[in-house]
Amino acid sequence: MAAETAQSLKDHSVLVTGGARRLGAAIARLLHANGANVLIHHRDSRAEALALAAELNARRAGSAALHSADLLDVAALPGVIAAALAAFGRLDVLVNNASTFYPTPVGEITPAMFEDLIGTNLRAPVFLSQAAAPELRRRRGLVLNMIDIHGFRPLKRHPVYSAAKAGLVMLTQSLARELGPEVRVNGIAPGPVLWPEGEMDGELRARIVARTALKRMGTPDDVARAALYFVSDAPYVTGQVLPIDGGRTVGGL
Secondary structure, three states: OOHHHHOOOOOOOOEEEOOOHHHHHHHHHHHHHHHOOEEEEEOEEEEEEHHHEEEEEEHHHOOOOEEOOOOOOOOHHHHHHHHHHHHHHHOOOEOOOOOOOOOOOOOOOHHHHHHHHHHHHHHHHHHHHHHHHHHHHOOOOOOEEOHEEEEHHOOOOOOHHHHHHHHHHHHHHHHHHOOOOOOEEEEEEEOOOOOOOOOOOHHHHHHHHOOOOOOOOOOOHHHHHHHHHHHHHHOOOOOOEEEOOOOHHOOOO
């Protein structure tokens, strides 16, 4: 797909939070391959961010930049948007990808856990979208929220994370109404595409894959292609969340 539409996003500027690795990096690579300039936000993954920026700039000089920020610091969030404008002079797409994920069984939930999970997965997208809204309106741009199939049905032992992602589903729909008609707002809900780091043993992974209609895992590229669709090929789509889950939601999770 990248080869077929290599200039479809020429001169567009994209900000990907948590863009240094995993799904964020896959999205950044594919949108860049289709002509976009990319600001890679990171917090702790500086080495990976530097490597990705070098890779993209080697392909097209001056097309990738970095910005480091803690998304739990609400006061720092307008600066993330400002960094994209400073790097490329415009912002067309905000990809709210950064996320934290870990179990919070009832009885073990702490205020710090709640602050972290809600702050990264829901509060940061709210305030980043708000800060980006004036520029996105000028560009008739897009907010793309990376959600999770467990925003529809809860994941056992993860009530706070599941609630945060459910809130992000509603935020996607609400912002589509608030920011329309100039700005589109959509979401992607990955299923078994990448395993959480250090979270699941092989037996559990096999059971999860067995519950998908396609009986196999997806890949980060599957998610990136969905992102490219929303960015470049969906001008009449807003307020929608697309599961990329191999049909796992068909079986009720």
